[in-house]
Amino acid sequence: MERSEDTKIVIVGGGICGLSTALALHRKGIRSLVLEKSEKLRGEGAAIIVQTNGWRALHHLALASSLRSTALRIHRGKFIALNGNEAKEIPFRVCEEFRCLKRIDLMEAMANNLPVGTIRTASHVLSIQFDSVTKYHHLLLSNGTVLQAKVVIGCDGVNSMIGKMIGLKETQHSMISKDSKLVRQSLMESMEGFPQDAMEMIENCELNSLHLTTDLKYRPPLDLLLHKFRKGTLIIAGDAMHATG
Ligand SMILES: Cc1cc2nc3c(=O)[nH]c(=O)nc-3n(C[C@H](O)[C@H](O)[C@H](O)COP(=O)(O)OP(=O)(O)OC[C@H]3O[C@@H](n4cnc5c(N)ncnc54)[C@H](O)[C@@H]3O)c2cc1C
Incomplete structure:
Protein backbone atom coordinates (compact mmCIF):
# COMPACT_ATOMS: atom_id res chain seq x y z
CA MET A 1 0.00 0.00 0.00
CA ILE A 74 -15.60 36.00 -31.15
CA HIS A 75 -17.31 39.39 -31.58
CA ARG A 76 -20.55 38.33 -33.14
CA GLY A 77 -22.22 35.28 -34.56
CA LYS A 78 -25.55 33.83 -35.57
CA PHE A 79 -27.67 30.88 -34.63
CA ILE A 80 -29.29 29.15 -37.59
CA ALA A 81 -32.60 27.43 -36.94
CA LEU A 82 -33.60 24.98 -39.67
CA ASN A 83 -37.25 24.39 -40.29
CA GLY A 84 -37.75 22.24 -43.37
CA ASN A 85 -36.12 24.13 -46.23
CA GLU A 86 -36.35 27.41 -44.35
CA ALA A 87 -33.38 28.68 -42.40
CA LYS A 88 -33.99 31.34 -39.78
CA GLU A 89 -30.94 33.31 -38.75
CA ILE A 90 -30.71 34.82 -35.29
CA PRO A 91 -27.70 37.12 -35.00
CA PHE A 92 -26.06 37.88 -31.68
CA ARG A 93 -23.35 40.27 -30.53
CA VAL A 94 -20.80 39.59 -27.84
CA CYS A 95 -20.02 42.49 -25.51
CA GLU A 96 -17.74 40.62 -23.09
CA GLU A 97 -14.80 38.31 -23.73
CA PHE A 98 -15.67 35.24 -25.77
CA ARG A 99 -12.79 33.25 -27.22
CA LYS A 169 -28.89 11.57 -7.22
CA GLU A 170 -28.14 10.22 -10.67
CA THR A 171 -28.86 12.73 -13.41
CA GLN A 172 -31.94 11.87 -15.38
CA HIS A 173 -31.07 10.31 -18.74
CA SER A 174 -33.26 11.20 -21.66
CA MET A 175 -35.82 8.51 -22.34
CA ILE A 176 -35.03 8.79 -26.05
CA SER A 177 -31.46 7.58 -25.70
CA LYS A 178 -32.59 4.34 -24.06
CA ASP A 179 -34.88 3.26 -26.89
CA SER A 180 -33.50 3.01 -30.41
CA LYS A 181 -37.02 3.18 -31.88
CA LEU A 182 -37.42 6.58 -30.21
CA VAL A 183 -33.98 7.63 -31.46
CA ARG A 184 -35.11 6.78 -35.00
CA GLN A 185 -38.44 8.54 -34.58
CA SER A 186 -36.88 11.71 -33.20
CA LEU A 187 -34.23 11.71 -35.94
CA MET A 188 -36.89 11.31 -38.67
CA GLU A 189 -38.86 14.20 -37.18
CA SER A 190 -35.88 16.51 -36.99
CA MET A 191 -34.80 15.57 -40.55
CA GLU A 192 -38.15 16.34 -42.12
CA GLY A 193 -37.56 17.88 -45.56
CA PHE A 194 -34.16 16.21 -46.09
CA PRO A 195 -33.61 14.35 -49.43
CA GLN A 196 -35.59 11.11 -49.74
CA ASP A 197 -32.51 8.83 -49.84
CA ALA A 198 -31.23 10.23 -46.53
CA MET A 199 -34.63 9.63 -44.94
CA GLU A 200 -34.79 6.08 -46.34
CA MET A 201 -31.34 5.32 -44.98
CA ILE A 202 -32.48 6.21 -41.45
CA GLU A 203 -35.79 4.40 -41.88
CA ASN A 204 -34.22 1.17 -43.12
CA CYS A 205 -31.09 0.97 -41.02
CA GLU A 206 -30.53 -1.62 -38.28
CA LEU A 207 -32.00 -0.34 -35.06
CA ASN A 208 -28.96 -1.34 -33.05
CA SER A 209 -26.77 0.91 -35.23
CA LEU A 210 -28.54 4.03 -33.93
CA HIS A 211 -27.13 5.80 -30.90
CA LEU A 212 -27.83 9.17 -29.46
CA THR A 213 -24.28 10.37 -29.03
CA THR A 214 -25.13 13.33 -26.80
CA ASP A 215 -26.82 11.46 -23.99
CA LEU A 216 -28.91 14.25 -22.56
CA LYS A 217 -28.82 14.46 -18.80
CA TYR A 218 -30.67 16.74 -16.51
CA ARG A 219 -30.30 17.63 -12.87
C1 LIG B 1 -20.35 18.80 -27.16
C2 LIG B 1 -19.92 19.64 -25.98
C3 LIG B 1 -19.49 20.94 -26.20
C4 LIG B 1 -19.10 21.75 -25.13
N1 LIG B 1 -18.69 23.03 -25.38
C5 LIG B 1 -18.31 23.82 -24.34
C6 LIG B 1 -17.87 25.16 -24.59
O1 LIG B 1 -17.80 25.64 -25.72
N2 LIG B 1 -17.50 25.89 -23.49
C7 LIG B 1 -17.53 25.40 -22.21
O2 LIG B 1 -17.19 26.12 -21.26
N3 LIG B 1 -17.95 24.13 -21.97
C8 LIG B 1 -18.32 23.33 -23.00
N4 LIG B 1 -18.73 22.05 -22.76
C9 LIG B 1 -18.69 21.54 -21.38
C10 LIG B 1 -17.26 21.17 -20.99
O3 LIG B 1 -16.65 20.44 -22.03
C11 LIG B 1 -17.30 20.32 -19.71
O4 LIG B 1 -18.02 21.02 -18.72
C12 LIG B 1 -15.90 20.01 -19.20
O5 LIG B 1 -15.10 19.38 -20.18
C13 LIG B 1 -16.01 19.09 -17.98
O6 LIG B 1 -14.72 18.81 -17.50
P1 LIG B 1 -14.52 17.80 -16.28
O7 LIG B 1 -13.06 17.76 -16.04
O8 LIG B 1 -15.45 18.15 -15.16
O9 LIG B 1 -15.04 16.39 -16.82
P2 LIG B 1 -14.45 15.44 -18.01
O10 LIG B 1 -13.90 16.24 -19.13
O11 LIG B 1 -15.52 14.47 -18.29
O12 LIG B 1 -13.22 14.72 -17.29
C14 LIG B 1 -13.40 13.66 -16.41
C15 LIG B 1 -12.13 12.84 -16.45
O13 LIG B 1 -12.18 11.87 -15.41
C16 LIG B 1 -11.65 10.65 -15.89
N5 LIG B 1 -12.22 9.59 -15.04
C17 LIG B 1 -13.53 9.26 -14.89
N6 LIG B 1 -13.68 8.27 -14.01
C18 LIG B 1 -12.42 7.97 -13.55
C19 LIG B 1 -11.92 7.03 -12.61
N7 LIG B 1 -12.75 6.20 -11.95
N8 LIG B 1 -10.58 6.98 -12.39
C20 LIG B 1 -9.74 7.84 -13.05
N9 LIG B 1 -10.16 8.75 -13.97
C21 LIG B 1 -11.49 8.82 -14.21
C22 LIG B 1 -12.11 10.60 -17.35
O14 LIG B 1 -11.30 9.74 -18.13
C23 LIG B 1 -11.97 12.07 -17.76
O15 LIG B 1 -10.70 12.35 -18.31
C24 LIG B 1 -19.13 21.23 -23.82
C25 LIG B 1 -19.51 19.90 -23.60
C26 LIG B 1 -19.91 19.12 -24.67
C27 LIG B 1 -20.35 17.69 -24.43
Whole structure:
Protein backbone atom coordinates (compact mmCIF):
# COMPACT_ATOMS: atom_id res chain seq x y z
CA MET A 1 0.00 0.00 0.00
CA GLU A 2 1.40 3.36 -1.03
CA ARG A 3 1.06 6.24 1.40
CA SER A 4 2.86 9.40 0.53
CA GLU A 5 2.79 12.14 3.12
CA ASP A 6 3.18 14.61 0.25
CA THR A 7 0.07 13.33 -1.45
CA LYS A 8 -2.63 14.18 0.98
CA ILE A 9 -4.91 15.35 -1.79
CA VAL A 10 -5.88 13.03 -4.63
CA ILE A 11 -7.87 14.32 -7.58
CA VAL A 12 -9.72 11.65 -9.53
CA GLY A 13 -9.99 12.62 -13.21
CA GLY A 14 -7.59 14.55 -15.42
CA GLY A 15 -10.10 16.55 -17.47
CA ILE A 16 -10.32 20.34 -17.49
CA CYS A 17 -11.68 20.38 -13.94
CA GLY A 18 -9.12 17.97 -12.45
CA LEU A 19 -6.18 19.78 -14.03
CA SER A 20 -7.42 23.26 -13.12
CA THR A 21 -8.08 22.15 -9.54
CA ALA A 22 -4.55 20.73 -9.28
CA LEU A 23 -3.11 23.93 -10.76
CA ALA A 24 -5.14 26.16 -8.42
CA LEU A 25 -3.81 24.16 -5.46
CA HIS A 26 -0.27 24.32 -6.85
CA ARG A 27 -0.47 28.12 -7.20
CA LYS A 28 -1.28 28.15 -3.46
CA GLY A 29 1.71 25.91 -2.75
CA ILE A 30 -0.37 22.78 -2.11
CA ARG A 31 0.62 19.50 -3.73
CA SER A 32 -1.89 17.08 -5.17
CA LEU A 33 -1.93 13.95 -7.28
CA VAL A 34 -4.19 13.65 -10.34
CA LEU A 35 -5.26 10.12 -11.29
CA GLU A 36 -6.53 9.78 -14.86
CA LYS A 37 -7.81 6.49 -16.22
CA SER A 38 -6.91 7.16 -19.87
CA GLU A 39 -3.46 6.38 -21.23
CA LYS A 40 -2.95 10.08 -22.02
CA LEU A 41 -4.76 13.34 -21.36
CA ARG A 42 -7.75 13.60 -23.64
CA GLY A 43 -8.71 16.89 -25.22
CA GLU A 44 -11.98 15.49 -26.48
CA GLY A 45 -13.68 17.64 -29.07
CA ALA A 46 -11.77 20.15 -31.16
CA ALA A 47 -12.59 23.45 -29.53
CA ILE A 48 -14.08 25.08 -26.48
CA ILE A 49 -15.54 28.55 -26.10
CA VAL A 50 -14.25 30.22 -22.96
CA GLN A 51 -16.41 33.06 -21.72
CA THR A 52 -15.65 35.99 -19.41
CA ASN A 53 -15.84 34.00 -16.17
CA GLY A 54 -13.55 31.33 -17.67
CA TRP A 55 -10.95 33.96 -18.61
CA ARG A 56 -11.15 35.31 -15.09
CA ALA A 57 -10.41 31.82 -13.76
CA LEU A 58 -7.55 31.39 -16.25
CA HIS A 59 -6.15 34.75 -15.15
CA HIS A 60 -6.00 33.48 -11.55
CA LEU A 61 -4.25 30.34 -12.80
CA ALA A 62 -1.72 32.65 -14.56
CA LEU A 63 -2.58 31.14 -17.95
CA ALA A 64 -4.84 33.75 -19.52
CA SER A 65 -2.27 35.85 -21.36
CA SER A 66 -0.47 32.92 -22.99
CA LEU A 67 -3.74 31.23 -24.01
CA ARG A 68 -5.21 34.46 -25.41
CA SER A 69 -2.46 34.47 -28.04
CA THR A 70 -3.76 31.24 -29.60
CA ALA A 71 -7.48 31.81 -29.00
CA LEU A 72 -9.85 33.18 -31.58
CA ARG A 73 -11.89 36.18 -30.39
CA ILE A 74 -15.60 36.00 -31.15
CA HIS A 75 -17.31 39.39 -31.58
CA ARG A 76 -20.55 38.33 -33.14
CA GLY A 77 -22.22 35.28 -34.56
CA LYS A 78 -25.55 33.83 -35.57
CA PHE A 79 -27.67 30.88 -34.63
CA ILE A 80 -29.29 29.15 -37.59
CA ALA A 81 -32.60 27.43 -36.94
CA LEU A 82 -33.60 24.98 -39.67
CA ASN A 83 -37.25 24.39 -40.29
CA GLY A 84 -37.75 22.24 -43.37
CA ASN A 85 -36.12 24.13 -46.23
CA GLU A 86 -36.35 27.41 -44.35
CA ALA A 87 -33.38 28.68 -42.40
CA LYS A 88 -33.99 31.34 -39.78
CA GLU A 89 -30.94 33.31 -38.75
CA ILE A 90 -30.71 34.82 -35.29
CA PRO A 91 -27.70 37.12 -35.00
CA PHE A 92 -26.06 37.88 -31.68
CA ARG A 93 -23.35 40.27 -30.53
CA VAL A 94 -20.80 39.59 -27.84
CA CYS A 95 -20.02 42.49 -25.51
CA GLU A 96 -17.74 40.62 -23.09
CA GLU A 97 -14.80 38.31 -23.73
CA PHE A 98 -15.67 35.24 -25.77
CA ARG A 99 -12.79 33.25 -27.22
CA CYS A 100 -12.54 29.89 -28.90
CA LEU A 101 -9.61 27.70 -27.87
CA LYS A 102 -8.28 24.35 -28.98
CA ARG A 103 -9.18 22.00 -26.11
CA ILE A 104 -5.79 20.36 -26.24
CA ASP A 105 -4.05 23.79 -25.90
CA LEU A 106 -6.00 24.40 -22.71
CA MET A 107 -5.25 20.94 -21.28
CA GLU A 108 -1.55 21.13 -22.18
CA ALA A 109 -1.15 24.64 -20.74
CA MET A 110 -2.52 23.40 -17.42
CA ALA A 111 -0.55 20.14 -17.44
CA ASN A 112 2.73 21.87 -18.37
CA ASN A 113 2.42 24.22 -15.40
CA LEU A 114 2.08 21.40 -12.87
CA PRO A 115 5.10 19.92 -11.08
CA VAL A 116 6.46 16.76 -12.69
CA GLY A 117 4.73 13.68 -11.31
CA THR A 118 1.46 15.45 -10.46
CA ILE A 119 -0.49 13.62 -13.18
CA ARG A 120 -0.64 9.84 -13.32
CA THR A 121 -2.30 8.51 -16.44
CA ALA A 122 -3.49 4.89 -16.86
CA SER A 123 -4.67 5.10 -13.25
CA HIS A 124 -8.26 3.96 -13.11
CA VAL A 125 -9.77 4.31 -9.64
CA LEU A 126 -12.05 1.33 -9.12
CA SER A 127 -13.24 1.95 -5.58
CA ILE A 128 -12.69 4.20 -2.58
CA GLN A 129 -13.10 3.14 1.02
CA PHE A 130 -12.87 5.34 4.07
CA ASP A 131 -10.92 4.10 7.09
CA SER A 132 -12.61 5.66 10.11
CA VAL A 133 -9.59 4.88 12.33
CA THR A 134 -6.83 6.53 10.26
CA LYS A 135 -9.27 8.98 8.58
CA TYR A 136 -7.65 8.17 5.24
CA HIS A 137 -9.45 7.13 2.06
CA HIS A 138 -8.13 3.95 0.41
CA LEU A 139 -8.23 4.17 -3.38
CA LEU A 140 -8.01 0.89 -5.26
CA LEU A 141 -6.61 1.27 -8.79
CA SER A 142 -7.15 -1.14 -11.67
CA ASN A 143 -3.45 -2.15 -11.59
CA GLY A 144 -3.89 -3.40 -8.02
CA THR A 145 -2.21 -0.42 -6.33
CA VAL A 146 -3.88 0.98 -3.23
CA LEU A 147 -3.27 4.67 -2.53
CA GLN A 148 -4.16 6.48 0.66
CA ALA A 149 -5.34 10.06 0.71
CA LYS A 150 -6.64 12.46 3.30
CA VAL A 151 -8.79 14.37 0.80
CA VAL A 152 -10.30 13.03 -2.44
CA ILE A 153 -11.64 15.46 -5.04
CA GLY A 154 -13.88 13.82 -7.62
CA CYS A 155 -13.41 15.49 -10.99
CA ASP A 156 -14.47 12.29 -12.69
CA GLY A 157 -17.05 13.72 -15.06
CA VAL A 158 -20.71 13.34 -15.67
CA ASN A 159 -21.01 9.71 -14.54
CA SER A 160 -19.04 10.41 -11.38
CA MET A 161 -18.40 7.43 -9.13
CA ILE A 162 -17.58 9.86 -6.31
CA GLY A 163 -20.81 11.79 -6.86
CA LYS A 164 -22.69 8.54 -6.27
CA MET A 165 -20.65 7.90 -3.11
CA ILE A 166 -21.60 11.22 -1.58
CA GLY A 167 -25.23 10.50 -2.36
CA LEU A 168 -25.82 12.75 -5.36
CA LYS A 169 -28.89 11.57 -7.22
CA GLU A 170 -28.14 10.22 -10.67
CA THR A 171 -28.86 12.73 -13.41
CA GLN A 172 -31.94 11.87 -15.38
CA HIS A 173 -31.07 10.31 -18.74
CA SER A 174 -33.26 11.20 -21.66
CA MET A 175 -35.82 8.51 -22.34
CA ILE A 176 -35.03 8.79 -26.05
CA SER A 177 -31.46 7.58 -25.70
CA LYS A 178 -32.59 4.34 -24.06
CA ASP A 179 -34.88 3.26 -26.89
CA SER A 180 -33.50 3.01 -30.41
CA LYS A 181 -37.02 3.18 -31.88
CA LEU A 182 -37.42 6.58 -30.21
CA VAL A 183 -33.98 7.63 -31.46
CA ARG A 184 -35.11 6.78 -35.00
CA GLN A 185 -38.44 8.54 -34.58
CA SER A 186 -36.88 11.71 -33.20
CA LEU A 187 -34.23 11.71 -35.94
CA MET A 188 -36.89 11.31 -38.67
CA GLU A 189 -38.86 14.20 -37.18
CA SER A 190 -35.88 16.51 -36.99
CA MET A 191 -34.80 15.57 -40.55
CA GLU A 192 -38.15 16.34 -42.12
CA GLY A 193 -37.56 17.88 -45.56
CA PHE A 194 -34.16 16.21 -46.09
CA PRO A 195 -33.61 14.35 -49.43
CA GLN A 196 -35.59 11.11 -49.74
CA ASP A 197 -32.51 8.83 -49.84
CA ALA A 198 -31.23 10.23 -46.53
CA MET A 199 -34.63 9.63 -44.94
CA GLU A 200 -34.79 6.08 -46.34
CA MET A 201 -31.34 5.32 -44.98
CA ILE A 202 -32.48 6.21 -41.45
CA GLU A 203 -35.79 4.40 -41.88
CA ASN A 204 -34.22 1.17 -43.12
CA CYS A 205 -31.09 0.97 -41.02
CA GLU A 206 -30.53 -1.62 -38.28
CA LEU A 207 -32.00 -0.34 -35.06
CA ASN A 208 -28.96 -1.34 -33.05
CA SER A 209 -26.77 0.91 -35.23
CA LEU A 210 -28.54 4.03 -33.93
CA HIS A 211 -27.13 5.80 -30.90
CA LEU A 212 -27.83 9.17 -29.46
CA THR A 213 -24.28 10.37 -29.03
CA THR A 214 -25.13 13.33 -26.80
CA ASP A 215 -26.82 11.46 -23.99
CA LEU A 216 -28.91 14.25 -22.56
CA LYS A 217 -28.82 14.46 -18.80
CA TYR A 218 -30.67 16.74 -16.51
CA ARG A 219 -30.30 17.63 -12.87
CA PRO A 220 -33.14 19.84 -11.64
CA PRO A 221 -31.85 23.22 -10.33
CA LEU A 222 -33.47 22.53 -6.95
CA ASP A 223 -31.25 19.44 -6.55
CA LEU A 224 -28.22 21.66 -7.09
CA LEU A 225 -29.38 24.17 -4.51
CA LEU A 226 -30.34 21.64 -1.88
CA HIS A 227 -27.59 19.08 -2.25
CA LYS A 228 -24.27 19.04 -0.48
CA PHE A 229 -21.31 18.33 -2.76
CA ARG A 230 -19.12 17.07 0.03
CA LYS A 231 -19.15 14.18 2.46
CA GLY A 232 -16.37 14.51 5.01
CA THR A 233 -13.20 14.85 2.98
CA LEU A 234 -14.77 13.54 -0.23
CA ILE A 235 -15.68 16.39 -2.60
CA ILE A 236 -16.85 16.70 -6.19
CA ALA A 237 -16.33 19.42 -8.80
CA GLY A 238 -16.81 20.11 -12.51
CA ASP A 239 -19.21 17.99 -14.54
CA ALA A 240 -19.28 15.51 -11.65
CA MET A 241 -21.14 18.17 -9.72
CA HIS A 242 -23.10 19.76 -12.53
CA ALA A 243 -22.90 18.61 -16.12
CA THR A 244 -22.66 21.34 -18.71
CA GLY A 245 -22.98 19.32 -21.88
C1 LIG B 1 -20.35 18.80 -27.16
C2 LIG B 1 -19.92 19.64 -25.98
C3 LIG B 1 -19.49 20.94 -26.20
C4 LIG B 1 -19.10 21.75 -25.13
N1 LIG B 1 -18.69 23.03 -25.38
C5 LIG B 1 -18.31 23.82 -24.34
C6 LIG B 1 -17.87 25.16 -24.59
O1 LIG B 1 -17.80 25.64 -25.72
N2 LIG B 1 -17.50 25.89 -23.49
C7 LIG B 1 -17.53 25.40 -22.21
O2 LIG B 1 -17.19 26.12 -21.26
N3 LIG B 1 -17.95 24.13 -21.97
C8 LIG B 1 -18.32 23.33 -23.00
N4 LIG B 1 -18.73 22.05 -22.76
C9 LIG B 1 -18.69 21.54 -21.38
C10 LIG B 1 -17.26 21.17 -20.99
O3 LIG B 1 -16.65 20.44 -22.03
C11 LIG B 1 -17.30 20.32 -19.71
O4 LIG B 1 -18.02 21.02 -18.72
C12 LIG B 1 -15.90 20.01 -19.20
O5 LIG B 1 -15.10 19.38 -20.18
C13 LIG B 1 -16.01 19.09 -17.98
O6 LIG B 1 -14.72 18.81 -17.50
P1 LIG B 1 -14.52 17.80 -16.28
O7 LIG B 1 -13.06 17.76 -16.04
O8 LIG B 1 -15.45 18.15 -15.16
O9 LIG B 1 -15.04 16.39 -16.82
P2 LIG B 1 -14.45 15.44 -18.01
O10 LIG B 1 -13.90 16.24 -19.13
O11 LIG B 1 -15.52 14.47 -18.29
O12 LIG B 1 -13.22 14.72 -17.29
C14 LIG B 1 -13.40 13.66 -16.41
C15 LIG B 1 -12.13 12.84 -16.45
O13 LIG B 1 -12.18 11.87 -15.41
C16 LIG B 1 -11.65 10.65 -15.89
N5 LIG B 1 -12.22 9.59 -15.04
C17 LIG B 1 -13.53 9.26 -14.89
N6 LIG B 1 -13.68 8.27 -14.01
C18 LIG B 1 -12.42 7.97 -13.55
C19 LIG B 1 -11.92 7.03 -12.61
N7 LIG B 1 -12.75 6.20 -11.95
N8 LIG B 1 -10.58 6.98 -12.39
C20 LIG B 1 -9.74 7.84 -13.05
N9 LIG B 1 -10.16 8.75 -13.97
C21 LIG B 1 -11.49 8.82 -14.21
C22 LIG B 1 -12.11 10.60 -17.35
O14 LIG B 1 -11.30 9.74 -18.13
C23 LIG B 1 -11.97 12.07 -17.76
O15 LIG B 1 -10.70 12.35 -18.31
C24 LIG B 1 -19.13 21.23 -23.82
C25 LIG B 1 -19.51 19.90 -23.60
C26 LIG B 1 -19.91 19.12 -24.67
C27 LIG B 1 -20.35 17.69 -24.43
